Amino acid sequence: MRLSQRLRVVLGDDASWSSDHEGASGTALRVTSGGRVFYVKHGPLAAAEHLRLRWLRGRVPVPEVVAFDDPVLVLADVGAASLEAAAPADLGDLGAVLGRTLRLLHATPVAECPFDGRLPVVLDRAGANVRGGLVDPDDFDDDHLGLTPEAVFEQLLARRPREDDLVVAHGDFTPANVLLPASGEPVVIDVPALGVADRHRDLALVHRELDGDLAAWEKFLAAYGLVDHVDEELLHYYRLVDELL
Template sequence: MHLPGGILDLFGDDAVWSDDHEGRSGVTLRVTNPDGRFFVKQGPAAVAEHARLRWLKRWLPVPDVVAFEGDALVTGDVGWASLERAKAPVRAARMGEVLRRLHLIPVEECPFDERLDVKLARVTARVAAGLVDTGDFDPDHAGMTAEQVLDRLQAERPAAEDLVVTHGDFTPGNVLAPPAGEPVLIDLGALGVADRHVDLAIALRELTGPGEREEFLAAYGLQPLDEGRLSYYRLLDELQ
């Protein structure tokens, strides 16, 4: 990172910088100084996340924005572990509850477009630029090329979208949960209006413990699911 001077001055010479943290995607550093702990992110994802943090704060708990300069974002450390560390039935239910609240936000209030046209244009550019790591594909997509995945996505595109305000990367690691009180959402750079199955597909991919799928869906309150859309959006996630 080559941070703006104002961001560096914020922490002082005695700050301790570390990349040892959980639940944060992209290039994110944790900074500790006498005033507390903070997270610093830089680049296009930081710019996107800044706008989304400011907007979502009206609706749900998110980290405080401490500073924003150029393309560098500083947020406060909430101080809670993510749901990756929670017991399976608890994390599944809490994820279902917070996702239900997010998806109930009126779509017309959200200024961020993450519909399928936007997502497909983005991943098409990533494939063309050779930015997709095929070695990181899920086991059932292993051996496919990025171009083959993109061809399938274009051929199997759903005819319609069930639009809600989505997180975009709804994993247990991106939900910070206090012992009591409301969870806090992080890594919001892909938040926007999209099909609800964007979030459901990623959550259910992660929640594989005994009874977790049932606990999650009971808390979320949606039955039945569209299994075809779940498979489609999980495939889409391979290119993001």
């Protein structure tokens, strides 16, 4: 990764770089310098995340943007583990924290959000991933194993629902993307896919992550509290969408 002179000054000459950290995916590097910890991302997703973090600031707790020099994004360390790493033994407690966090995000006025995460945008991206051979069917959830990426995409096109219940959706809302500092106020991370979308796009991933635990799901819904009815077909549809992203 090539850094501009400005970013080299920000990170310091004694910077120690590591890809060995919680949630390491190859797109974020942990940098320690001068007693501080930073996370550095680069590429198109980093640019997309920078725009969304700037917009989210003051609306939802997110990491501080230390610097951005396209396409490199430097974030301050929040100093907290994710809910995935520090998940409570009781899935119900995990569901409640996820519910409170998602409630705050989904309560953000849609009219204020400049980012589009609706199906035309998402399905275009999914189709490009399929055509580019970027989808590994071996990584599909157990109930989708045996399907090809092409078959999944055909199902998504054939069953495409209306989008009547729009919110500001995270797009990848999982325990790994929620940090819980000692203050107890969750911090949302990894937001390059954030945009206006049907709320079931996020609900579907929470439902999957709670692994069929009905009590935990009910605690999530009680904490979330913004929806009177959850559409089971939409939960399944948006889980299929996630397989291709």
